[in-house]
Amino acid sequence: MKKFHFNKPLVFISSFWILLGFTLWSQLKRDFPLLDTSGTTILTVFCSALISHTLSNGLLPIALRKGKMQIFVAQAIIATVILTATISGLFYGTYWLIIHGTQYDNSAQLEQHQDYLVVFLRTIPSALLIIGSTCGFQFYQEHYKMAQKHTLLQQAHLEAQLRILQDQINPHLMFNVLNHLHILMKKDVDLASTLLIKFSDILRYQLYECNRETLPLEKEVSYLKNLVSVEKIRWGEELQVDCIWNITNGKRDIVPLLLVPFVENAFKHVSRLPSERGFVRLSLNQEHEQLTFIIENSNSPKPARKNENSGIGLENVQKRLLILYPGHHDLEITRTDAHFKVVLVIQLDRKVNYVGY
Incomplete structure (x- = not known):
């Protein structure tokens, strides 16, 4: 029987997305109490996870190994813009395609979604939080792995010297x-x-x-x-x-x-x-x-x-x-x-x- 290993990184990142999804769903439910917002929530979380993890799990490790962090900063800015556009587009589209002109619509909602640029700018902090959290966690993991490898190499070198002393x-x-x-x-x-x-x-x-x-x-x-x-x-x-x-x-x-x-x-x-x-x-x-x-x-x-x-x-x-x-x-x-x-x-x-x- 295989021994069960508790995967802390997986638990942490899963908890992050679950918490984000619940927060988003609660916000939408407050604004539109009679509307089923589960679809918008799931789609927003999925797109956010796809974009942010492509950056943190795919591009960040490569940048760290090759020492090209300046390129990664540019990639992070582009990813943030794409994520902001995606989230704001989903919210903007949800309003105009599903809510506008229905019983769920009101003047306050119309004012908030009148201009897409306003929605875009209002979404930037959320996108930065998502990108920063996923990349920060991945950077910590990569740094920890590099520190472990350095320690193992240093220890192997010292133990090789000990071997020489023995022989x-x-x-x-x-x-x-x-x-x-x-x-x-x-x-x-x-x-x-x-x-x-x-x-x-x-x-x-x-x-x-x-x-x-x-x-x-x-x-x-x-x-x-x-x-x-x-x-x-x-x-x-x-x-x-x-x-x-x-x-x-x-x-x-x-x-x-x-x-x-x-x-x-x-x-x-x-x-x-x-x-x-x-x-x-x-x-x-x-x-x-x-x-x-x-x-x-x-x-x-x-x-x-x-x-x-x-x-x-x-x-x-x-x-x-x-x-x-x-x-x-x-x-x-x-x-x-x-x-x-x-x-x-x-x-x-x-x-x-x-x-x-």
Whole structure:
């Protein structure tokens, strides 16, 4: 059994024409209480719908796609004139063909319909209202569709970059880890083995476990812990690393690799001054459906090179957050000469707006 879908645009436009028809019928019935005005009402609504929808549903989408709105404005003026002429012609003809000279006629009606130009001018506001309403509604629909397409294209681009991140390990990290493993194999075999296992888990997670829209939070946390552990082993006593992991519901879903660029960025740009020990402080706290991620690192006054990047980049992470958690996240980045700090709050109960692979 097919699921019924409530077509809001169809309901709205149908309601508009029904309301217009009822208003028109009520007006005619007030002027001619003993005359059957249903035929005039139906014919007027039909002609109005035909002309206005030809403009709004046929010509407006073409103008928007081709960027020829000046031509559409001219078409709208012509359509308004045609609609005005049609409606005024129907009213004018109804009076002179059906009402004039009958018991329904009176001096007031004769005066109102004496001159067709007067009827035409009096009908212009009604025609503008009809054209403006139908075109306005259609323009809103077209704009909404274009905005959706733009969002989907932007999201697809960002997710393609995420795919690259999954399929290609950061060469800088891989080079440093392998180089460090080579050194540790000569000095501390046990520590080298530990580093190799953790690095293997990092590779496995990025290459095989991130091919889904969302993953349990506990898996993402385990990955982050391995990443931090590898960096701690690499840096040794040169860097103070403090971490707080407070996860109350690890089964809650989160978009994979969302926090990784912040961690990579902290270790990549931590201060390397020989006179002082650098630091990285990380806190991940979950309270009900709210996840708060805070990471701070000592910062060197020396500016980073422009060609340096971390993962998919902090800028793209911000774009991903806007698309995947719109209105359900808060990101604050603070940068000074002494430190760099990121505070990210995510509402995990938000249904992710995601385009799969």
